[in-house]
Amino acid sequence: MSLKDLLKGKLPQEKLTLLPGGFEVIGEIGIINIPSALDDEKYLIAQALASHRKDIRTVLRKVDKLKGEKRIGEFELLLGNTTGTLHRENGCIFQVDIAKTYFSGKLAFERNRISESAKDGENILVLFCGVGPFLIPIKKRRNVNITGLDNNPDACALFRKNAELNNIGADIILGDANLMADLFKKPFDRIVMPAPYSQDHFLMLACPILKSGGTIHFYTFKKDFEIPHFKRLLEEKGWHIDFYRDCGGVAPRVKRYVFDMQRR
Numbered sequence: 001m002s003l004k005d006l007l008k009g010k011l012p013q014e015k016l017t018l019l020p021g022g023f024e025v026i027g028e029i030g031i032i033n034i035p036s037a038l039d040d041e042k043y044l045i046a047q048a049l050a051s052h053r054k055d056i057r058t059v060l061r062k063v064d065k066l067k068g069e070k071r072i073g074e075f076e077l078l079l080g081n082t083t084g085t086l087h088r089e090n091g092c093i094f095q096v097d098i099a100k101t102y103f104s105g106k107l108a109f110e111r112n113r114i115s116e117s118a119k120d121g122e123n124i125l126v127l128f129c130g131v132g133p134f135l136i137p138i139k140k141r142r143n144v145n146i147t148g149l150d151n152n153p154d155a156c157a158l159f160r161k162n163a164e165l166n167n168i169g170a171d172i173i174l175g176d177a178n179l180m181a182d183l184f185k186k187p188f189d190r191i192v193m194p195a196p197y198s199q200d201h202f203l204m205l206a207c208p209i210l211k212s213g214g215t216i217h218f219y220t221f222k223k224d225f226e227i228p229h230f231k232r233l234l235e236e237k238g239w240h241i242d243f244y245r246d247c248g249g250v251a252p253r254v255k256r257y258v259f260d261m262q263r264r
């Protein structure tokens with residue numbers, strides 16, 4: 001049921017049309033974008049959401065876009081008293097704190113896809129690993145060595161907790177991906193790069209730490225019309241593209257794309 005359906009009869013028609021089309025749920029937290037024209041109705045909206053979805057105990061209003069390297073948004077607490085929650089995804093459990101680390105359930109399909117393509121025996125690196133949602137499902141399914149790198153201490157601390165919660169072992173490194181060539185001396189069979197917005201330069205930095213014949217899963221943000229040119233550029237730079245797909249919109253006309261590639 002949409003927010004509009006939930007609030008029919010409780011808000012006048014002109015206010016109903018201002019409600020957002022959807023909301024995101026992470027664990028017991030519901031996240032909504034409420035426009036400033038609905039400031040006076042924000043608690044009513046939060047209550048309506050929580051009474052419809054019994055699993056929601058906290059409602060956060062997104063008040064700013066994701067910002068800075070950590071990709072953390074700013075939120076107003078409308079209901080409940082915590083920004084931390086337990087979230088289940090791909091058969092794993094994750095402690096997340098929306099106010100301290102990036103987390104979005106929108107990549108759940110991708111994380112499952114990558115964990116299915118990994119093979120036993122591989123050494124796998126996930127750059128920009130956050131609280132571990134790419135790495136933990138891989139390690140649960142495959143007999144692999146995994147390493148995660150993130151420069152947010154809160155993300156690394158939560159990743160350590162999540163490794164324990166899911167009974168897996170992982171090397172979790174707090175560090176800057178700009179220094180990856182110095183940090184890792186042995187090359188990896190597979191590198192996953194859910195890179196932050198507009199940070200394509202990290203791809204070339206990963207070349208020296210990818211084994212010959214190894215696979216990279218590179219995430220980037222592009223408009224549809226930019227893709228043919230971007231593909232040509234990758235091929236000119238020596239990448240063989242096995243597969244690519246659109247993983248959904250992130251801003252007006254801008255989508256997240258993933259490229260699975262090997263070095264020629």
Ligand SMILES: C[S@@+](CC[C@H](N)C(=O)[O-])C[C@H]1O[C@@H](n2cnc3c(N)ncnc32)[C@H](O)[C@@H]1O
Pocket residue numbers: 069070071101102103104107127128129130131132133134149150151152155175176177178194195196197
């Ligand atoms: C888009 S989030 C992805 C997080 C995680 N992979 C996920 O799917 O939930 C990007 C992550 O990159 C980290 N990050 C940003 N710049 C970094 C850098 N220069 N070195 C290491 N980590 C970085 C942020 O702290 C954040 O956790």
